[in-house]
Amino acid sequence: MKIPTRSRGGPAAAARDPELFAAFYRRHVDAVTRFLARRVEDPHSVADLTAEVFLAVIDSGHTYRKGRGSEIAWLYGIARNVASAERHRAARESLLTSRVAGRRLLEPDAIARLEEKLVAEREGRRLVAALAELPEGERAVLELVAVDQLSVTEAARSLGIRPVTARVRLHRARLTLRAATETETAEAAEPVRRPSPAGSTS
Numbered sequence: 001m002k003i004p005t006r007s008r009g010g011p012a013a014a015a016r017d018p019e020l021f022a023a024f025y026r027r028h029v030d031a032v033t034r035f036l037a038r039r040v041e042d043p044h045s046v047a048d049l050t051a052e053v054f055l056a057v058i059d060s061g062h063t064y065r066k067g068r069g070s071e072i073a074w075l076y077g078i079a080r081n082v083a084s085a086e087r088h089r090a091a092r093e094s095l096l097t098s099r100v101a102g103r104r105l106l107e108p109d110a111i112a113r114l115e116e117k118l119v120a121e122r123e124g125r126r127l128v129a130a131l132a133e134l135p136e137g138e139r140a141v142l143e144l145v146a147v148d149q150l151s152v153t154e155a156a157r158s159l160g161i162r163p164v165t166a167r168v169r170l171h172r173a174r175l176t177l178r179a180a181t182e183t184e185t186a187e188a189a190e191p192v193r194r195p196s197p198a199g200s201t202s
Helices: 011-016 018-037 043-063 071-089 093-103 108-120 122-130 136-147 152-159 163-189
Strands: none
Touching (some): 043 071, 152 163
């Protein structure tokens, strides 16, 4: 008699079952690592924050609702919060001490793999940096859609806002960036005017 294989588990099931959690981790760890590599430059920090995201799944897996968005959109929402919290607490000495201790646990091969991801996501980090002047709400939606390749509905789910609100913010962000780009292009195309030599006539 053939024993049925276990069904693919979502976040809620993964939070309760170690085997399903391991499968859930393998399914999404690469995407979460790339997401963080677009926002953080240090490979050790990427490793630490990726671990924090999946630890958060254990605590909040029960909050996931399939009808409100994909698993990856939900995970990106957690990853955004984790990355934001990291920026606010990075100066604390206790975190710095634990981070240094954690670095000793990374093998050279693991560091090399993370550094490869950081190189691959360099352009993504540049785009994220270019969006820094936008209002936070507009920037967050545009990041998730343009950089992280989520749909508008998934981006809204990740940010905890309505899809219509996300569409409005995305539209405003694109208009702002387009205007800024057109201004930069016009300034770059404008010829440099040099003073005429003394005594010359037009």
